[in-house]
Amino acid sequence: MEPENGEELVLGGKEYKTIKINNTIWMAENLSLLVKDSWFYNDNALYGATFGRLYTWQAAIEACPEGWRLPTLEDWSEMLHVLGGEEKACSALKPGGTSGFDALFAGYRTLKGDFLSIERAADFWTSTEAGDSNAWLFYIIFKKEKVFRIIDDKRCGFSVRYIKE
Secondary structure, eight states, X not given: OOOEEOOOEEETTEEXXXXXXXXXXXXXXXXXXXXXXXXXXXXXXXXXXXXXXXXXXXXXXXXXXXTEEOOOHHHHHHHHHHTTSHHHHHHHXXXXXXXXXXOOOEEEEOTTSOEEEETTEEEEEEEXXXXXXXXXXXEEETTOSSEEEEXXXXXXXXXXXXXXX
């Protein structure tokens, strides 16, 4: 599969690459917009240049530009299905993979404010809630060949990729 360019997305003065996977336009970079409840890994702007920012679930929802949205659990599941399932899709989503998604292993921020797993884990929020205080996300581990679906606290910090409405 050769990546197909999507539409232009400019947000906060930054132009983001996009790709088209099965008629859905996805951001091909992690969001890096400064909003409340978002952080650079270890609060270090040098990480931000490569990995973007980490967002609470609410910040991810509120930062979304008009005409775009945070993908649902179903959007992610459909993309994984199109890319061959959770195992085949993993290599297609990693940097240099055939999809052009280029998942960045930006790590995450815990409830306690600790930053973990830089260059080892790529975690992406979905808009799908799992109760009042949790939401679904998709999780890729650098050394594994599978995409995982997990639930975590909405106050933690994870990466964001929007899709075109």
